[in-house]
Amino acid sequence: MDLFLIGWNNYFASQCPNGRFGRVALASRERFTIWTERGEIEATVSGKLRHDLTTWPYVGDWVVLRDDSVIVDVLPRRTELVRKQPGKEVRQQVLAANIDVLFVVTGLDADYNPRRLERYLVLAHESRARPVVLLNKADLCSDPAASIRETRTIALGIPVIAVSALEGWGLDALPDFLQKGETAALIGSSGAGKSTIVNRLLNDERQRTTAVRESDNRGRHTTTRRELILMPEGWLLMDLPGLRELQLWADPERIDQAFDDVATLAAQCRFRDCSHRHEPGCAVRAANLDEGRLESYYKLQRELDYLNRQADPHLARETRRRWNAIEKAVRRHPKR
Numbered sequence: 001m002d003l004f005l006i007g008w009n010n011y012f013a014s015q016c017p018n019g020r021f022g023r024v025a026l027a028s029r030e031r032f033t034i035w036t037e038r039g040e041i042e043a044t045v046s047g048k049l050r051h052d053l054t055t056w057p058y059v060g061d062w063v064v065l066r067d068d069s070v071i072v073d074v075l076p077r078r079t080e081l082v083r084k085q086p087g088k089e090v091r092q093q094v095l096a097a098n099i100d101v102l103f104v105v106t107g108l109d110a111d112y113n114p115r116r117l118e119r120y121l122v123l124a125h126e127s128r129a130r131p132v133v134l135l136n137k138a139d140l141c142s143d144p145a146a147s148i149r150e151t152r153t154i155a156l157g158i159p160v161i162a163v164s165a166l167e168g169w170g171l172d173a174l175p176d177f178l179q180k181g182e183t184a185a186l187i188g189s190s191g192a193g194k195s196t197i198v199n200r201l202l203n204d205e206r207q208r209t210t211a212v213r214e215s216d217n218r219g220r221h222t223t224t225r226r227e228l229i230l231m232p233e234g235w236l237l238m239d240l241p242g243l244r245e246l247q248l249w250a251d252p253e254r255i256d257q258a259f260d261d262v263a264t265l266a267a268q269c270r271f272r273d274c275s276h277r278h279e280p281g282c283a284v285r286a287a288n289l290d291e292g293r294l295e296s297y298y299k300l301q302r303e304l305d306y307l308n309r310q311a312d313p314h315l316a317r318e319t320r321r322r323w324n325a326i327e328k329a330v331r332r333h334p335k336r
């Protein structure tokens, strides 16, 4: 395999001048399928990695191999999809690594939820991948153009396209968002049609899909593993299991990135620490923004502030330090 065609670039080359590398194409518990120059191999992780959860490999990672069978190191990621691990524990969970384009998929049926979409966009900003919103199941919608317009008021500056994976239209636009060797991932709730999109793009029933429950329109969590798929045009696509819940694990600054409209107004408020609730001279209140959007802005802020206070300060510092290192490296080594 030509490593450049599966995502290798100067950024990774600069991290690790010697050794044998590969990219994690599939991970199931302790077993990893790795793509290398000499083809596909199966590998496990070394004892050292096993004892350090911060270096566990995920799909999309570039890893260093020993004896073509043991993963001994994980190269620093260019981008990283993370959320808060579901449940009480306050820790992050990596969903995927080294994604260039994040297709946020939502169905234009009962799945459509602007508030959830805002959440996904904060995740996207935190990841550093380029987000694209896919409004799938447009065949079920009487006015897809209106849905696109509505979504654009939430996904500011982000491409929004309506597609129908079932009828096979709209998807021609997807490869245009990627260059050769780049990696995209499909994220969204179960039943949004992520795997159907993969199948349609490949023109092959490669991924299993299941109808949503009739009673409540929810998906059945059909896809259970994360895997990289080589696309005919020379890019890579990752199908991900549908998320049951998306609790954020992000720098609170990302909220202002995802809510650029609110943030821009907030900069004009009379008081710097304006809560945009009852202060005089509040530019946010004066603008008569959509009430739901404003509530969502407060809610995400409260959530991340709370998380920040809960998270182990040491861990938070580590995360920050790691990001600073990545940022520096990305600046020093533009892609190719």
Ligand SMILES: Nc1nc2c(ncn2[C@@H]2O[C@H](COP(=O)(O)OP(=O)(O)OP(=O)(O)O)[C@@H](O)[C@H]2O)c(=O)[nH]1
Pocket (backbone or CB within 6 Å): 136, 137, 138, 139, 140, 163, 164, 165, 166, 167, 188, 189, 190, 191, 192, 193, 194, 195, 196, 197, 208, 209, 210, 211, 212, 219, 220, 221, 222, 223, 224, 240, 241, 242, 243
């Ligand atoms: N009407 C319509 N149905 C679709 C479309 N795309 C997918 N579906 C249907 O939606 C159901 C769920 O699709 P999947 O592809 O399994 O959804 P998924 O997002 O991969 O779900 P998980 O793997 O559970 O996360 C299937 O019955 C699909 O046929 C579409 O564009 N229009």
Ligand SMILES: [Mg+2]
Pocket (backbone or CB within 6 Å): 194, 195, 196, 207, 208, 209, 222, 223, 239, 240, 241, 242
């Ligand atoms: Mg699926």
Ligand SMILES: [Zn+2]
Pocket (backbone or CB within 6 Å): 266, 269, 270, 274, 275, 276, 277, 279, 281, 282, 283, 284, 285
């Ligand atoms: Zn204000």
